[in-house]
Amino acid sequence: MSDPKFVVIGGGTGISVLLRGMKRFTDDITAIVTMADDGGSSGMLRRDYGMLPPGDVRNCLVALANAEPSLKNLLQYRFQEGNLKDQNMGNLIITALTDIYGGFAEGVKEAAEVLKITGRVLPVTEESIALIGHYTDGASIRGESAIPRYAYENDASITSIELAPRAPRANGDCIEEILSADLLVLGPGSLYTSLIPNLLVPEVARALNESPAPLVYVANMMEQHGETEGMGLIDHLDALKSHGLMRPVTCILANDSKTDPELLEKYARKEGVRPIYLTTEERNLLAARGVDVEEGAFMATGGELIRHDGLAVAQRLLSLCDRYREIHCKERRTAL
Known part of the structure; x- marks a missing residue:
């Protein structure tokens, strides 16, 4: 069999961690990235230059880069003082390339060439949303950055998310990639502000719903402050469905490894969040829906933050892809 084609959909830092692991196993990776970010350096550029937000795209480009470490470090450099304080060098470079080459997608493509990335990084839309x-x-x-802040400052839960404008045009390259994928991967990332915004682009939702490729949901390991406190993974799937994902998720990848109790206590004290583990009831409900469950030690060890082990997740995704392709081949032989 040829190398599998992976399409990863999301935003934030979550998918960049996964992409670093995946590039170890395949050259055929496409990252489709939300364009809803309006905080930090990206927010400044949106306000000052009418730019699409480059931050999430930049993180994905660096994750897939095969350039010298000094160049990757340059793209992640953040100014500490002066008029450029808090601005990111990589975001400025993508802004300049956008201006030089006449469009955001063109600028990102040129940055990908400079960094010699494995695969592709695509903005989900080129419209300002x-x-x-x-x-x-x-x-x-x-506002993406204001949404979780309002929730935790006012003790309110998010019921739904929408885009303005409501139906932006998709980047056509994204549709082609989704429909030709061997495995579709949603997440990891913030449910309401990184994952769902991609589904709210109508052509993207339509392509995901029509694609014959298996769809894997890589679940977050922790609740997210202002977004998913108190939500189980069944609730995550229901939220995805209510925002346009009409096809069933084929498989959920869920962490079952434990971490330092002191680190968990730090998260609980600072953000009021807990780890997300599948319960026996949820496993039974998922089985009744026909959703496969893959649990494993997907948490990176060490460090001050709880993050996915991109290599461990990538290895499991590769194994799943092989399994589903084998099942598909058997079904075709049986049909013949």
Whole structure:
């Protein structure tokens, strides 16, 4: 069999960790990245230059880069003082390339060439979009960075997310990649502000729903402050469905390894969040829905933050891809 084609959909730092692991096993990787970010350096560039947000794209480019470490370090450099304080060098470079080559997608493509990346990094849309969050208290808040902040400051839960404009055009390359994938991967990442915004681009949701490729949901290992406190993985799947994912998820990848109790206590004290583990009831409900469950030690060890082990997740995804391709081949032989 040829090398499998992976398409990873998300945003934030979550998928960049996964991409670093995946590039060890295959050259055929496409990252489709949300364009809803409006915080930090990306937010400054959106306001000052009318740019699409480059931050999540930059992280994916660096994760897949095969350039010298000094060049990758340059793209991640953040200014500490002066007029450029808090601005990121990589974001500025992508802004310049966008201006030089006449479009955001073209600028990202040129940055990919400079970094000699494995695979492709694609913005999900080239239209300027904003997120609007709706809450249990009846409020509606605009802006990706403001959505979780309102939730935890007002003790409100997110009920739904929408885009403004409501139906932006998809980047056509994304649709082609989704429909030709061998394995579709959603996550890891913030459920409401990194994953769901991609589903709200109608052509992307349609392509995901029509694709014959298996769809794997890489679950977060921790609840997220202001987004998913108190939610189990069944709730995650229900939220994805209510925002346009009409096809069933083929498989959930869930962490079952434990970590330092002191680190968990730090998260609980600082953010009020807990680890996400599948319960026996959830396993039974997932089985009833026909969803495969793959649990494993997917947590990176050491460090001050809880993060996925990109290599461990990538190895399991590769194994799943082989398994599903074998099942598909058997089904075709049986049909013949």
